[in-house]
Amino acid sequence: MTQVISIHPVTRIEGHARIDIHLDESGRVSDARLAIAALRGFEQFVVGRPAEEIPRIVSRICGICPWMHHLAAVKAIDGCFGVAPPAAGHLLRELCQVLAHIHDKILHFFFLAAPDFVLGPDGDYSVRNIMGLVKREPELAARVVRMRQLGQTMLERFAGKAIHPVAGVVGGFAKPMVDAERRELVRDGRILLDFACSALDYAKDQVFPRFREEMQSLGTITTGFLGTVDQQGALRLYDGQLRLMRADGAMVEFAAGEYEQYLAEQVEPWSTAKMVYARCWDEGFSLNPDAPKGVYRVNTLARLNVCDRIATPRAQTELEAFRAQFGRPAQGTLLAHWARLIELVYACERTLEVLADDRIVDPMVRTPATPRAGRGIGHVEAPRGTLIHDYTTDDNGCITRANLIVGTTHNIAPMNLSVRRAAASLIAEGEVDAAILNRIEMAVRAYDP
Amino acid sequence: MSGSVRPRLSCEWLHACSGCEIALLNCGERLLALLERVEIVHFPLLMDHKYSDRGDAAEIALPEAEIGLVSGGVASEEHLAVLRAMRRQCRTLVALGTCATHGGIPALRNQWPVDQAMGTVFSGVGGNNTYPVEVPAPLDRVYSIDEQVTVDLCVPGCPPRPETIVAVIEALLAGEKPPLPNKSVCETCPTVRAGKGQRTVHRFLANADYDPRAPVAEMRCLLEQGLLCMGPVTAGGCGGPDAPLCIRARVPCRGCYGPVRPGGNPLLDMLNGLASNGIDHRTIVDRRSLLRFSGAHGLLKPLGRRG
Numbered sequence: 235m236t237q238v239i240s241i242h243p244v245t246r247i248e249g250h251a252r253i254d255i256h257l258d259e260s261g262r263v264s265d266a267r268l269a270i271a272a273l274r275g276f277e278q279f280v281v282g283r284p285a286e287e288i289p290r291i292v293s294r295i296c297g298i299c300p301w302m303h304h305l306a307a308v309k310a311i312d313g314c315f316g317v318a319p320p321a322a323g324h325l326l327r328e329l330c331q332v333l334a335h336i337h338d339k340i341l342h343f344f345f346l347a348a349p350d351f352v353l354g355p356d357g358d359y360s361v362r363n364i365m366g367l368v369k370r371e372p373e374l375a376a377r378v379v380r381m382r383q384l385g386q387t388m389l390e391r392f393a394g395k396a397i398h399p400v401a402g403v404v405g406g407f408a409k410p411m412v413d414a415e416r417r418e419l420v421r422d423g424r425i426l427l428d429f430a431c432s433a434l435d436y437a438k439d440q441v442f443p444r445f446r447e448e449m450q451s452l453g454t455i456t457t458g459f460l461g462t463v464d465q466q467g468a469l470r471l472y473d474g475q476l477r478l479m480r481a482d483g484a485m486v487e488f489a490a491g492e493y494e495q496y497l498a499e500q501v502e503p504w505s506t507a508k509m510v511y512a513r514c515w516d517e518g519f520s521l522n523p524d525a526p527k528g529v530y531r532v533n534t535l536a537r538l539n540v541c542d543r544i545a546t547p548r549a550q551t552e553l554e555a556f557r558a559q560f561g562r563p564a565q566g567t568l569l570a571h572w573a574r575l576i577e578l579v580y581a582c583e584r585t586l587e588v589l590a591d592d593r594i595v596d597p598m599v600r601t602p603a604t605p606r607a608g609r610g611i612g613h614v615e616a617p618r619g620t621l622i623h624d625y626t627t628d629d630n631g632c633i634t635r636a637n638l639i640v641g642t643t644h645n646i647a648p649m650n651l652s653v654r655r656a657a658a659s660l661i662a663e664g665e666v667d668a669a670i671l672n673r674i675e676m677a678v679r680a681y682d683p
Numbered sequence: 684m685s686g687s688v689r690p691r692l693s694c695e696w697l698h699a700c701s702g703c704e705i706a707l708l709n710c711g712e713r714l715l716a717l718l719e720r721v722e723i724v725h726f727p728l729l730m731d732h733k734y735s736d737r738g739d740a741a742e743i744a745l746p747e748a749e750i751g752l753v754s755g756g757v758a759s760e761e762h763l764a765v766l767r768a769m770r771r772q773c774r775t776l777v778a779l780g781t782c783a784t785h786g787g788i789p790a791l792r793n794q795w796p797v798d799q800a801m802g803t804v805f806s807g808v809g810g811n812n813t814y815p816v817e818v819p820a821p822l823d824r825v826y827s828i829d830e831q832v833t834v835d836l837c838v839p840g841c842p843p844r845p846e847t848i849v850a851v852i853e854a855l856l857a858g859e860k861p862p863l864p865n866k867s868v869c870e871t872c873p874t875v876r877a878g879k880g881q882r883t884v885h886r887f888l889a890n891a892d893y894d895p896r897a898p899v900a901e902m903r904c905l906l907e908q909g910l911l912c913m914g915p916v917t918a919g920g921c922g923g924p925d926a927p928l929c930i931r932a933r934v935p936c937r938g939c940y941g942p943v944r945p946g947g948n949p950l951l952d953m954l955n956g957l958a959s960n961g962i963d964h965r966t967i968v969d970r971r972s973l974l975r976f977s978g979a980h981g982l983l984k985p986l987g988r989r990g
């Protein structure tokens with residue numbers, strides 16, 4: 235008899251998802267699917283709205299990465315109205331972008347993923363969580379909670395709202411930074427960098443070595459990767475060129491505005507999330523686990539794979555060590571956690587670098603804009619991956635068309651492959667228990683969907 | 684609620700973005716203290732309790748709890764099933780955030796029939812008729828949760844202020860009436876009102892006029908500067924004892940806490956308010972956006988054959 239086992243909901247992820255594992259008569263995995271259920275229709279209901287209002291609406295796509303949606307939209311609307319922000323406007327936006335990455339990475343690694351590693355993947359579900367972590371490692375947990383809150387407080391102090399921000403505006407930023415604010419942010423940024431370095435050391439010394447096997451094998455697949463780099467090939471989170479790498483390491487680069495030539499979308503009947511694939515590889519799209527086609531990954535591991543280097547010192551040292559151990563591109567699914575902590579260090583270093591640029595306190599932060607007909611495509615790297623907002627406006631500067639490719643969308647196809655791989659390797663003769671199901675979920679959690 | 688058995692807390696999210704949950708996590712050390720006082724029995728973001736311990740996709744079994752928090756509106760059959768299960772199992776059910784209390788941003792969808800919204804989202808992808816068919820059926824519109832079940836307490840905000848969420852839970856634990864703000868954004872806003880403002884409102888295409896080195900309290904009211912600001916009709920509390928959050932960013936309010944008047948209609952209330960101040964409401968572009976956060980309760984509806 236065939237059977238379907240559902241994991242519903244997938245937990246300790248930042249959204250709604252379900253896994254269905256199909257077993258054949260002999261109890262072998264015949265299929266396994268991850269369905270993301272989150273149709274809200276933003277592409278419909280931004281239509282007709284004045285374009286300058288869009289960054290305050292689309293932030294509600296995600297309460298964990300609202301800054302990335304806010305900023306991708308702001309950049310796109312700059313394009314619609316043909317307005318170029320002054321240098322300080324860009325610097326303030328990038329500061330908020332990297333600060334928002336900091337809270338997200340602490341949240342994901344320590345609140346969502348770490349219970350599997352610190353308390354064990356096979357333990358009692360009622361303690362395998364942040365509450366259990368507080369009991370097991372009270373000092374670490376208290377520091378983690380404080381540091382995450384500090385990152386959010388820095389954003390709120392300077393930019394008003396941390397969750398569902400409003401300070402990014404077409405043409406630049408809504409308020410300049412004054413010296414006192416800058417000094418406080420530098421002071422707190424140093425505290426966060428210190429924490430980030432010790433968090434990475436802790437994970438490298440006490441967490442990852444105990445899971446050497448899983449890091450390389452659980453849900454591991456072979457795919458290409460997509461991320462953002464600058465002209466020198468260095469990792470970027472706020473702007474730059476998109477770089478698409480094949481599994482064999484061959485790469486192409488393109489501007490976000492050209493995305494339709496390189497990427498295309500596909501709908502499957504069992505998921506409301508669209509799937510994206512690499513159109514430019516000319517092989518179409520297939521989720522066949524033995525011969526997937528067009529599939530690439532985004533998110534932390536992808537960004538570290540596609541970049542040639544990281545332009546801040548501590549993160550570069552860590553990238554070199556990571557690459558020496560796992561090669562380039564590294565394919566291990568759970569290595570995304572390691573990459574996430576390296577990016578946490580980068581985000582902290584970049585925060586201090588942006589704050590050190592004297593142009594950041596220039597009072598000229600916004601170029602006034604005039605509504606007009608146009609098309610704008612904006613992109614940033616969200617924690618979950620490359621985020622693209624594409625809008626068209628009418629003569630009155632109101633939206634007529636929108637297309638949004640969010641980070642998780644790129645990863646739907648590879649997550650499905652990873653779930654299938656993990657399920658097939660862990661389930662034999664129909665024997666399934668809670669520990670096996672949690673290990674399958676770990677393959678999803680690594681993607682931080 | 685003292686002794687060795689801690690009161691149970693159950694949390695769910697429906698048509699939501701997780702911002703309300705992140706707001707709760709932003710409470711920092713107050714959150715840690717709270718975690719020691721309650722037993723969390725269900726919370727998909729943070730813990731691994733599932734709807735079925737048999738792997739049955741159709742089953743939605745939730746544990747009993749003294750306090751239940753639900754964020755998000757109701758947009759699909761599955762949301763409705765989860766919400767009803769929460770209502771059955773939770774003694775006190777709290778609607779957390781503006782999506783749960785007024786529909787929030789996702790209720791902007793209520794301006795179009797559901798088929799049309801689906802058609803736009805999936806148009807141009809892999810040819811025609813590409814709707815996903817094996818996913819939970821969408822409802823005809825997006826509902827706030829009090830339209831579907833009895834709610835004991837509404838805590839609006841997009842997201843609600845972290846300190847307010849913790850204070851609400853602490854009050855419920857103590858058996859007290861939760862302290863909820865009842866003033867409007869304007870009543871909590873320190874900006875300077877001279878009484879004589881502009882007669883029109885314009886779009887936010889250039890920054891407001893203010894001295895960035897001076898405190899918010901020295902800035903002229905944004906509505907009086909001619910920027911559309913929803914402060915007069917919007918529930919306050921976002922900034923706690925200090926200035927409203929958007930005003931701190933020198934940006935006008937858009938109404939994310941929903942109407943300050945219980946049962947109020949922010950669109951009509953704002954137009955009335957503008958008229959009584961001699962401001963020409965015809966200068967507003969996209970008036971229906973005044974219902975940006977409050978489109979549930981039948982306030983936003985499809986209009987004829989509009990695109």
